[in-house]
Amino acid sequence: MFRTAAPRSGALPTTAGPAGGAVPRLLRAGWYTPVDQDGPGRAPRPEVEEVHRHAAELYGTRVLGEEFTHSPQRPTPRLAAGALDALGPLAPDEAPQVAVLAYTTPDFEHTTLTASLLQHRLPGEPLCFAVSDQGVLSPFTALRVAVEYARRSAWTRLLLVVVDQSSQPYPGPASGQYAVRQDSAAALLLAWDGGTSPVAGTGQGPAERALPALRADLAQARLFAAGTGLASTPGLAPAGTRRDAEPGLPCTGVWSALRGAPGGRAVLADHDHELDRLAHCTLDLPTGKDGVR
Template sequence: MSLAAAPPAGAGTRPAPLAGLVVTRAVHRTFGTGVTALGQDADRRFFPSHTGHAGVVLREDLLDTAVGNTFEDMGAALLAELGEQPETDLVILAYSTPDLLPTVLTAPTLAERLPGRPLLLAVADQGPTAPFSTLVLARSYARRYGFRRVLVLAFDQHVMPYDVPRSGPRGLAGDGAVALVLEASDDNCRVRQACGLSPQEVPGRLAALIRELDPEGTADVVAGPGIDPAWELPVAPRPVRRTPEGYPCTSVLGALAERLPAAGGAASLLVEYDPVLGDLSACRVDPVAAA
């Protein structure tokens, strides 16, 4: 989804390219049982039509009983935790599961809480690869258009009126959300991705990506559920941090938010593999320089 804001004054002059983006703030929350009911009028029309097209069976009993957390409610909670924000140029949503209320336009409703008129984008249908692709997109837009501030919001929610996997790489355990604030500066966030890999090909490619992004072997490695613990990784003696299953879009970013690299500390190296699509992703986030 993309909503273009009015071009700024002097838009005919292309802004000077930026060196990159730095992750300056990050917050993560998991959510208990929500309070929003599933069976609203628009959704009673939406779900029967779309579950039929998708070949899944609608559980009409859940339309009357299910409650959960919407992307809007979770996003609003994160924005409240971040506090008052300066003008934001770009907001990108990332999610691997549908919103509880798919008829609600989450990005515009959250953007109303921010100063300025940010461009709005969303990344979906990429499973656990979505947050990595979102960071690539953020950097690309910032460099091309001179954006100074980007807000990334990632969501997982598990209440749906049809059967969904509860295990495996796309399994769902609950609701969670992550917010990352990225600001223009020298790069402290680099992403590498490889597509179409079988599980047998991944250990070698992953080792090569780790050596490229962390040649000195000093980074704090965070591995998503798709990274087999049996794979040998060229990492420092410290143990690899493993993130929980059941949160395909927020698990790895959540671990980053809970231990954002501090000035003078070690970098974080995030790695994840999606066997459904064959996507391998790695991201290095360096500490922000001390002010």
């Protein structure tokens, strides 16, 4: 059971961001995209297929059968572990105090819980949980929740893990924003230097209400990472570079656009057309000759 609001700590840090709020700072990131996207598949497992058939009957759908059996079948914990491996070892003083998983496509296997895997793999005893049911905006919600826990609990480090997994036992979207074409995961280690300051550069809501704030934040951005939901949105001309997310990656696409990005301020945004909600956030990226790795 989790609280809907982070508990306030009695020992909040004294550092504060600039007037009007602060933004999270990206320390480093790990990216995982399996090379063999088609995958070897698996031998049929009658006991698992029976569970899928039973669930399909309850919800009036069908099991994909051989199409699912011969899919890559990389469960979410495996993809999240790949992103953690790419992130690299964390020293105790680098470890996040809260780690949040974000995804759009549900997992097909539940023998291992990804949040439990994260807690097992990370140093210390971070608070770990998942955010879903937010469409393609799940990572934006997850980041805001993680920052609120950090802001209220005297924490300074957080981890955002974003996963897209393509194997599903039931029919899913074949096109559009929710369609997943390949397995992908990203792990972003962030610092919160704002103390008790409010988080800045974020927003979420109906597009007509959220767009003015997004445009204002883009005026100060060196990079704009745009999700596929913003491909046809007019009037989004950032002062810096624009990178568009690759289609077929509902959750990870916009975040993967940060890979190799130059240091400075970046704005990420996407518009979930089905939910009619637009979300954006602002990050400070590390400087260096290789950019974000």
